[in-house]
Amino acid sequence: MRRRLPPSLLIGGALVALVVVVALLSLVWTPADPYNVVVPDRFQGTSLRHLLGTDQFGRDELSRIMAAARNTLEVGIVTIVIAFVIGVPVGALAAYYRGPLEEVAMRGADVLLAFPAILLAMLFAAVFRPSTLTAMAAIGIAFVPVFARVVRGAGLQVMEMDYVTAARTFGSRGWWILIRHLLPNVSSVLIVQATIAFAVAILAEAALSYLGLGTPPPAASWGRMLSESQNYLYQAPLLALWPGIAIALSVLGFNLLGDGLRDLLDPKLVERLPAPG
Amino acid sequence: MDEQELRRDAEVVRQLERLVSGRITRREALRRLGILGISLPAASSLIAACTSSSTPQVSTKTKAIIGIVQEPTALDPTAAATASIYVLLRDNVYEGLVRLDQNGKIVPQLAKSWDVSSDGTTFTFHLQPGVTFHDGSSFTAQDVKFSWDRAKDPTTKPVNPHADYFQPVTSVTVVDDHTVKVVLSQYSDNWLFHMTAGAAIIVSPKTAATNATVPVGTGPFKFVTHNPQSNLTLTRNDSYWGSKAKLKDVEFRFITDANAMNNAMQAGDIDAIGQVGGPEQVQSFKSNQNFKVITGPPAGKTMVSINNTSGPLADARVRQAIYAAIDRKAWIDGIVSGYAVPIGSHAVPNAGEPYYVDETGVNKFDVQKAKQLLADAGQTNLTVRLAQITDFPYAVRGTDVLNSELKAIGVTLKVIPMQFSGWLAQVFLGSQDYDLTIINHTEERDIGNYALPKYYWHVNNPALASQLKQADAETDAGKRKNLYTAIQKTLADNAYNAWVFAGNVLGVTKHNLQGYSLQGVAPSLYVGDLYFS
């Protein structure tokens, strides 16, 4: 019997698809050059030429919103990849080997989890440089414990299943067991986890850019556009609206998609992520 | 109109006059007008019309709260260079022998007058009598000698941030209690100017060591408390030697975020924005009659600094090309909402730098010329790195504009973001490995840095260096001006840096705050003349 798709999945999927399409489209076409400064044209209202008006340097706001969607996706994807690449093996190894390794890894994860991501990002920005990459690395590392714990939790269950015990008795190698049995079992939970983490990453990047620790100019970023537009609330209040809406809609999209996927795939072990400061 | 009515009107006017001159209260005036048969609404509107008129009237409000963007680190300007230390404390708590007024003119302070020998090497200062420090000890020539010897001494702990200002000084001698003689190795036109700096204040030997936490000076205000990340409060020094401050208390409140500052001003939490974070902020106050926007003289050189020894930038034509790509008007309108004047060399048109000449005609905005210069230099597909300071809004905004302008002449800008501390360590000191950087050189009369080949611009021009030395040692004002004119032209011709604009000093106050003295050209935010009307 075919299951009805949950509405959250449909709405969330549509919003996420919109962000992805806009980001991809911005690679080949935007209404105007998002980086071209034409100061005499600044603070124009909405018009046919500039659908969302122009910013403080006379750049086309819509083009910048579109270009920033790319930045947002980039942040989300790289963040998740970092969290995955470190978190999944750590969690899997902890589940497989148990003992002191598990103890150290999980204790480290606890501490990291309680450590505000924003603090990590601040230190990263100071040690290296305040850039998109350092922001992504910091957010990604802050997500590691979540992924590690999810994988470990699922791993512990898998390791106790009869067929794994059987495989072990028949002399299967550890790595083989991990890859063959553990990963398929945690894939659905990881997909949901990643979707939700994506939403948190978008918010975290916006907060970091607000503090000047995220995406530097001239790249367009919703968080930075928001923090800059606040200086011009008097001249152009709408400039503070568009990036905010873009952030809220894409975060909502990823959250809904995550919820929908959870209802669809029904994994029990998804962990929530701490909200960014 | 009958006589009785006329007499009543005369009586009404008389009562209103009494109110305005402060002899009766508003309530009493209302009562008396009521007796004269004037209805309550009519009476109150009459009173409102009178009291809001331009007649200045000293209000009973005795405390002003001023919002400050940058918080002082320690409270001793002889120990650290953080601008906000002397912005808040010089001329208010601490004093020097001379001070710079808000237009950049040197005026007497603890020295009531001074004589200069004909060769310009000996300064004799005549000190104000009857001056005491806030701890009660009296101020004498001994304190001047102590303070300036201490400032010059490299073993002082911690070292004076401007020990270099005292480099021309050979000796400081006490002639008598109220006379000090300073001998310079040779005349330096900048020396007396530099004595208006925070680093040159006069401190008492008794409190010098503890000034960082409990500042003690001779100024019109005494220090009360400093709550880090919150506020710093001063109270009037009632035994001040000069004309006493009009307000009893002043609080400097630290608000690092420009929007938060705006909100605080709009909400009436503060009486003035001491340092306007961004000029775009003043727009909302301009149209509101509850506030005053004060536009002062231009100060500070906002520029694209160039590493003159980095690869293609060693070629003057490449530097000129980059300079020609810069549209000063776009920077001024886009970055500081028009509150600036364009500059074309390392000087600003204000009284602090009297040698200023307009060099903006040398490197004009000209995209075609820029492309031609690049072609002449044989540069195609040029990429330059920009060390971008993330802490300063103007540097962040300048990056957006510069990126677009360089793209127009076919130059790619590679942005390397860094925090100011990192910038100081990597660009200003350390490896000094960078191509371009956007920075505002806020100090007045710092043109002498072009004589230092190790300064981060790496300008190595011995002829220019000796000209700079000569100009500073020249006692004749006319000859000095000629020398500085030639120097500014050399700087512009070689496009050692791309000087863009000098921002106007701005202040926003409540409409009834009077006597506000702008900080910017003057190193300090002097609050001694503040009062509410």
Added chain:
Amino acid sequence: MALLVTSRLAALVASLFAASILVFAVVNLLPGDVATSLLGVNATPENIAILRHQLGLDQPVWLRYLDWIGGLLHGDFGTSLLSRTPVAPLILSKATVSAPLALLSAAIALAVAIPAGVVAGVRYRSLSGALISALSLGGIAIPGFWAGLLLATVFAVQLRLLPAGGFIDWSEDPVAAFRSLVLPATALGLVQGAVLTRYVRSAVIDVQREDFIRTARAKGLTRWQALRRHGFRNAAIPVITVLGIQLTSLLVGAIVIENVFFLPGLGRLLFQSVLNRDLIVVEDLVMLLTTVVLVVNFATDISYRLLDPRIRSSR
């Protein structure tokens, strides 16, 4: 049991030691130092070298580490090189802002999340449940600083009901101090509350599937009665755990909101100290936070083991 506590305690001390080395190493990697920050743009290299020597910044790293950790063990947090005041009272005075802010926002978050989450959880199949769920999703999607700015614009600038920011010390005027925390705590609390609503909702949904609730309902209790008597206490455990994590991270993690409302809290102190390279303050703060986290973890770990015999035997 005593053995367990001892071994856990040994692990705690070992982790603290490891953390201290890590913190010190990371912080000392920061480019630039306080000497350059103190002297500014017109400093000569000679002056900087002299100041660096006077501040002891030219000593070897291990010596500075021993100096710092030795001081900490004696309860001496050192002296800020920037403001030249002792660090301990500095941190303490910031904590009088940050701790009430964290508590107040947690209270607001709970006041929003518990009723909303319970209703959404109990009626999760009905329209009202879905509506609350959607609202909380919307709340999560709004950046906290954006909420703060909107609140400040409406309640401080337009309506002038509350201060737009800043902080008046508790000792000076406790009412004013409280008033200046209301808006930032609301901004934080609403966003945290939206997050927490979702935890409460799923905890309530989960607990309804438990056997003991089914049994209780089989005995004839209504859904609400069953939940009130048996469910909520069980549903509270995961919620309290999350709240604990949120509180710890709010202590220093409220940097953005502290910036919006220019509150002199721990977050801003840390932010400024990092920017100015006042390393001792950064080290002390990060170490303090790590210690709090580790000790809280230790305490929960022990109490879980004491309370739940299943966990006690399974490991």
